Amino acid sequence: MNITNTAEIRSQNKKKIIEYLRNESSTKKIMSDRLELSFATVSNLCNQLIEEEILQITSSMSSKGGRIPGLISIRPNSKYTLCLDFNNAEDARVALVNLSNELVDCTKVVIQESADYSQYLQAYYDAALGLLEKHSISHSQLLGVGAAIPGIFYKKNNTVINSTNALFENKPMKLDIEQKFGLPAYLENESNLLALASLLKDQVKGSSADIVYIYLGEGLGVGITSRGSLLTGTRGLGGEISHMGIGARSFPCYCGKAGCIESELTISGFYRKLRGAETALPDNPGEWWGHFVKEVLSGEPAAVDVIAENGRLLGSLVSVLANIFDPDEVYIGGFIEGIFPVLHPYIVEEAQSRMATHEYFFPSIRGSAGYEHLLIQGCGELVFKQWNP
Numbered sequence: 001m002n003i004t005n006t007a008e009i010r011s012q013n014k015k016k017i018i019e020y021l022r023n024e025s026s027t028k029k030i031m032s033d034r035l036e037l038s039f040a041t042v043s044n045l046c047n048q049l050i051e052e053e054i055l056q057i058t059s060s061m062s063s064k065g066g067r068i069p070g071l072i073s074i075r076p077n078s079k080y081t082l083c084l085d086f087n088n089a090e091d092a093r094v095a096l097v098n099l100s101n102e103l104v105d106c107t108k109v110v111i112q113e114s115a116d117y118s119q120y121l122q123a124y125y126d127a128a129l130g131l132l133e134k135h136s137i138s139h140s141q142l143l144g145v146g147a148a149i150p151g152i153f154y155k156k157n158n159t160v161i162n163s164t165n166a167l168f169e170n171k172p173m174k175l176d177i178e179q180k181f182g183l184p185a186y187l188e189n190e191s192n193l194l195a196l197a198s199l200l201k202d203q204v205k206g207s208s209a210d211i212v213y214i215y216l217g218e219g220l221g222v223g224i225t226s227r228g229s230l231l232t233g234t235r236g237l238g239g240e241i242s243h244m245g246i247g248a249r250s251f252p253c254y255c256g257k258a259g260c261i262e263s264e265l266t267i268s269g270f271y272r273k274l275r276g277a278e279t280a281l282p283d284n285p286g287e288w289w290g291h292f293v294k295e296v297l298s299g300e301p302a303a304v305d306v307i308a309e310n311g312r313l314l315g316s317l318v319s320v321l322a323n324i325f326d327p328d329e330v331y332i333g334g335f336i337e338g339i340f341p342v343l344h345p346y347i348v349e350e351a352q353s354r355m356a357t358h359e360y361f362f363p364s365i366r367g368s369a370g371y372e373h374l375l376i377q378g379c380g381e382l383v384f385k386q387w388n389p
Helices: 003-023 028-035 039-051 117-134 173-181 190-199 267-275 285-297 301-325 335-353 371-386
Strands: 055-061 067-074 080-085 093-098 103-108 142-149 152-154 159-161 185-189 211-216 220-226 329-334 364-368
Touching (some): 003 028, 003 039, 003 067, 028 039, 028 067, 093 371, 103 371, 117 173, 142 190, 152 185, 173 185, 185 190, 185 371, 190 211, 190 220, 190 329, 190 371, 211 301, 220 301, 267 285, 267 301, 285 335, 301 335, 329 335, 329 371, 335 364
Parallel strands (some): 080 142, 142 185, 329 364
Antiparallel strands (some): 055 067, 152 159
8 A cells, every 4th residue: 555545545534533422522442343454543633633733632520520631622713714795785705604513704705796707706805814813724724615506517627517607607716716815715506505515404314314405595405415425426517406497377487488487486486376377576675575475474375376286386396306315304594494394295295196106205394594604614624525635
């Protein structure tokens, strides 16, 4: 075995130890058994990580009142990730998460209306510097940059495509961020990041769970994990469901076709089903949605009819994804989180009716709340998964 391979194995084993300790403190003996590594390997690597101030030796009280020596835990604030949210210029954010993927701080980024692409990146850089100075964090403590982008990260040429922000279209954002920040950078769209963050909810399954995350926002997206890793395809184009032709109303779509599922499961789709297919969305969609939610929760028949229809449409989508990927969990989040309990029975009923295997296994279908926090956690997890200690 050559030196390079030996170093790679050592790095992988360090990562296993750090991942294990993100969830709980442990002794070297327990980690040796759980991680299927020799005690000598665990002991040597733990000692190295203690010297690097990533781990620490602690102790805890036993049931008999005495202290258990040699308990090892992570130092959460030994390393950090910078998280950049590029999805909404009006709510642009830079955040810091620590090694345990806990939010340390978050600050708003001020973007001038006339800002060009380079000025956009500079604004994020300045905001990040301010956070680092505020918390006295050095460059050496940073693992990298995780960025949530409004589009698709095309792996073939490392550019952003199909972006809702024209400034980012066909731009090599990964390279540009790395040059600007002097750190490795990793980019993903919001659906993929939300799927990654959802892995953290189940610490037992987390590293190996199969999850489908359906996100309803300005568009419709899905994030998929298999054995704890994102499924994005060879070029990063996988999981694009917006233009699946399974819509019930055959609404015309901006792609030039009709019946795309995105045209019915965005706010405009809910609105058109309630007010009429030709009705234009009001100037303040968020305000209208708030009124609609109140109508749903008060049981207004027309609003509940729309919920029933779109709940069944979501159920149909869930069945397609579940039949293909066989996930442990299906999460559904976005603007519908306030009425998910009303949608849920329609989703489950329709999905079960379209899954021949539901009597043997049916995935848990859960509403996902706290989009903004989850997105930041997803950025942190994206970087952590790529980090080689």
